[in-house]
Amino acid sequence: MDEAYHPGLEGVLAAETEISYLDVEQESILIRGYDLIELANHVTYLDVAYLLWHGDLPSEGERATLEQELAATQMLPNGILTILKALGPEVHTMDALRTGISALSAFDVEGGGGSGVEAADRQLISLWAKMPALLGESYRIKHALAPMQAGQGASYVERLLWQVTGRPPSALEIDVFDKLLTLYSEHEMPNSTFSARVIASTLSDVYGVLAGAAASLKGPLHGGANEAVMRMLLEEVVNPNAMAPYLKAKLQAKARIMGFGHRVYMHRPDPRAMMMKRLLGELVEAKGASVSKAHDLVAMCQIGEDVMRQEKGLFANLDYYAAPVYYLLGVPTELFTPIFFAARMAGLSAHIREQYGNNRLYRPRVRYVGARGRTLPPRE
Numbered sequence: 001m002d003e004a005y006h007p008g009l010e011g012v013l014a015a016e017t018e019i020s021y022l023d024v025e026q027e028s029i030l031i032r033g034y035d036l037i038e039l040a041n042h043v044t045y046l047d048v049a050y051l052l053w054h055g056d057l058p059s060e061g062e063r064a065t066l067e068q069e070l071a072a073t074q075m076l077p078n079g080i081l082t083i084l085k086a087l088g089p090e091v092h093t094m095d096a097l098r099t100g101i102s103a104l105s106a107f108d109v110e111g112g113g114g115s116g117v118e119a120a121d122r123q124l125i126s127l128w129a130k131m132p133a134l135l136g137e138s139y140r141i142k143h144a145l146a147p148m149q150a151g152q153g154a155s156y157v158e159r160l161l162w163q164v165t166g167r168p169p170s171a172l173e174i175d176v177f178d179k180l181l182t183l184y185s186e187h188e189m190p191n192s193t194f195s196a197r198v199i200a201s202t203l204s205d206v207y208g209v210l211a212g213a214a215a216s217l218k219g220p221l222h223g224g225a226n227e228a229v230m231r232m233l234l235e236e237v238v239n240p241n242a243m244a245p246y247l248k249a250k251l252q253a254k255a256r257i258m259g260f261g262h263r264v265y266m267h268r269p270d271p272r273a274m275m276m277k278r279l280l281g282e283l284v285e286a287k288g289a290s291v292s293k294a295h296d297l298v299a300m301c302q303i304g305e306d307v308m309r310q311e312k313g314l315f316a317n318l319d320y321y322a323a324p325v326y327y328l329l330g331v332p333t334e335l336f337t338p339i340f341f342a343a344r345m346a347g348l349s350a351h352i353r354e355q356y357g358n359n360r361l362y363r364p365r366v367r368y369v370g371a372r373g374r375t376l377p378p379r380e
């Protein structure tokens, strides 16, 4: 047995995959052989999702079929709405999402139910299709707002943005949001993907696998960071002049600054963050004057980037620049992390299928540092 212990499994190879790879030396995120940033610039989120699932980009017909499949199973069963209502106004939207995913297993009657590998593809499409309604209705039920449906004929990406903002999006907003979803679609082996593969390796069903992945992704050290960034900027820093002193005081107190650092590229730029920063610039140019705080947010982000580089040698990660982009798109802060999950459904689905297709149960060992040889006290 290999006795080497790597806390947090840092540097450990946990799977063999054809799906994606963080090529740190080349500063490239490989998705089935393509560069993620190039994909985000030239093809759509659904193209990348298809690529992740099937290994190749879709033809026009294949893309249209995927759109149709996602439209056909988009409606939430009434029972799910009842469960969301029972959660009450205090629930975190990520917890509502996780509960909804888990509960959907009980309503899986469309294709005759079933669990494990055979049913997985149909269930994954059905779950992914329901993400716009699940996110939108979780939020609206929590805030006692009327139910809403995106317009007939809206594409998957348009439907998701419509559901989370409550209004029909503009062409520019759809384009920026599509690129954001692509940037979030897949990223090799983050904690949530690892969690999904570990659960899938028991041949458990996709509802349980994805509920586990959602629990992982909620954490502030992972997907929850985008929400934390927004709260820091809007509620704690508030104006650009306060950004540098705020960060320095936090670092002095050994606090973590959300939106900075990454296990794989800790001291290198995250290529996704750089593209997101460019998208933020485009949005501000197009609609900055009409959105309160837009210019302040850009200024705060730049100061934050400079201070963190000087003080800690740390770079912004994707979540740092995604937060103000969501804000300018009109997405409520509590839906930032659920959208990350919805986008990541593309990559997670590919990993789940790959795990089922070439499975070996995950079952590592430990370095035991506890007591040995203890004896029970004599019985009275």
Ligand code: ACO
Pocket (backbone or CB within 6 Å): 008, 190, 220, 221, 222, 223, 225, 255, 256, 257, 258, 259, 260, 261, 262, 263, 264, 312, 314, 317, 318, 319
């Ligand atoms: N703020 C301040 N210091 C940091 C940060 C940060 N955001 N990130 C890392 N560091 C410092 C640590 O304090 C530590 O310093 P030290 O060696 O002087 O003690 C050093 O960098 C290494 O940190 P570790 O925690 O050992 O590194 P790890 O790989 O475990 O952490 C993580 C990675 C969790 C992402 C970390 O950078 C972090 O907490 N970032 C903030 C949360 C965040 O933005 N998460 C989003 C990740 S990206 C995503 O999910 C899309």
